[in-house]
Amino acid sequence: xxxxxxxxxxxxxxxxxxxxxxxxxxxxxxxxxxxxxxxxxxxxxxxxxxxxxxxxxxxxxxxxxxxxxxxxxxxxxxxxxxxxxxxxxxxxxxxxxxxxxxxxxxxxxxxxxxxxxxxxxxxxxxxxxxxxxxxxxxxxxxxxxxxxxxxxxxxxxxxxx
Amino acid sequence: xxxxxxxxxxxxxxxxxxxxxxxxxxxxxxxxxxxxxxxxxxxxxxxxxxxxxxxxxxxxxxxxxxxxxxxxxxxxxxxxxxxxxxxxxxxxxxxxxxxxxxxxxxxxxxxxxxxxxxxxxxxxxxxxxxxxxxxxxxxxxxxxxxxxxxxxxxxxxxxxx
DNA sequence: TATTGTTATACTCTATAACTATA
DNA sequence: TATAGTTATAGAGTATAACAATA
Numbered sequence: 001x002x003x004x005x006x007x008x009x010x011x012x013x014x015x016x017x018x019x020x021x022x023x024x025x026x027x028x029x030x031x032x033x034x035x036x037x038x039x040x041x042x043x044x045x046x047x048x049x050x051x052x053x054x055x056x057x058x059x060x061x062x063x064x065x066x067x068x069x070x071x072x073x074x075x076x077x078x079x080x081x082x083x084x085x086x087x088x089x090x091x092x093x094x095x096x097x098x099x100x101x102x103x104x105x106x107x108x109x110x111x112x113x114x115x116x117x118x119x120x121x122x123x124x125x126x127x128x129x130x131x132x133x134x135x136x137x138x139x140x141x142x143x144x145x146x147x148x149x150x151x152x153x154x155x156x157x158x159x160x161x
Numbered sequence: 162x163x164x165x166x167x168x169x170x171x172x173x174x175x176x177x178x179x180x181x182x183x184x185x186x187x188x189x190x191x192x193x194x195x196x197x198x199x200x201x202x203x204x205x206x207x208x209x210x211x212x213x214x215x216x217x218x219x220x221x222x223x224x225x226x227x228x229x230x231x232x233x234x235x236x237x238x239x240x241x242x243x244x245x246x247x248x249x250x251x252x253x254x255x256x257x258x259x260x261x262x263x264x265x266x267x268x269x270x271x272x273x274x275x276x277x278x279x280x281x282x283x284x285x286x287x288x289x290x291x292x293x294x295x296x297x298x299x300x301x302x303x304x305x306x307x308x309x310x311x312x313x314x315x316x317x318x319x320x321x322x
Numbered sequence: 323t324a325t326t327g328t329t330a331t332a333c334t335c336t337a338t339a340a341c342t343a344t345a
Numbered sequence: 346t347a348t349a350g351t352t353a354t355a356g357a358g359t360a361t362a363a364c365a366a367t368a
Binding site: 024025026027028029030031032033034035036037039040051055058076126127129130133134135136137141142144145146148149150151152153154155156157 | 185186187188189190191192193194195196197198200201212216219237287288290291294295296297298302303305306307309310311312313314315316317318
């Protein structure tokens, strides 16, 4: 039982949003997701990077290395648009393109030490912004939201052509 | 808190997404919201309209009439970009601009009968798409997600300048 | 034939600056 | 001065078509 949830708090009146739009989960997802992305992008301007770059670095931090096709799928960026993203990161020495062993068509994109350090600073900044944005939710509620969105992610990706 | 990993199912192996990105609620929100918006936009192509137009019509359906400034805030579109949106809707006879009683600076944008009928068809189509996208969630889970996002909406809008 | 990476292109979305007419 | 609407414009995001090298 989290504090103060009497079923319908309704919050305040000023940030009023019509019930017809609030009733649409699709609208809520797009809207909240859009605002989240906007804040995220705003934070990354300090590094002159965009969300796609951050996503690539995060994936590489965990996987060590990945092909551009994999990066595109995992980060949610089209392979055509990923080229310039990797170009920029490579130009700054944050990642390197290496030949993929066993398949000369592929690159093996890998995080450099400099990239790992820079990513650490970016994570700290973005985590702070995220925490502020989610401050209206309790830890339990954040966990619940996380669980629901995690299950939704594979489902919404299914339609990707 | 990266310590809570044991209580999550995460059995969806094929559409694998790195834990480092899944752990970020901001990333999940942006990503799922983006996919939701993409599907929504795809559905609206049958009407040659975009999500912003749908949002305006939905707001007007509930409020009857609103100024462009109000529409911009409620739908989540910048006032500058809303001009062309209302222009298109007005050009198709779905809404009308009327003088605002008491303030000659404002317009009172109102839904026409044709707009109301067209919106009904759009809602049916978008609801169907939304239902398919959310099919992995139970009714209770959808309600929970809806509640969490509804509380998050006013919070994320707070940073709007 | 299918896949990986790539370029060029176009269209949408969003943000910055500045103007007008009213308040 | 402040606000509602507007215009022009530039940047970022995304989508379409086509291609070379390799599997």
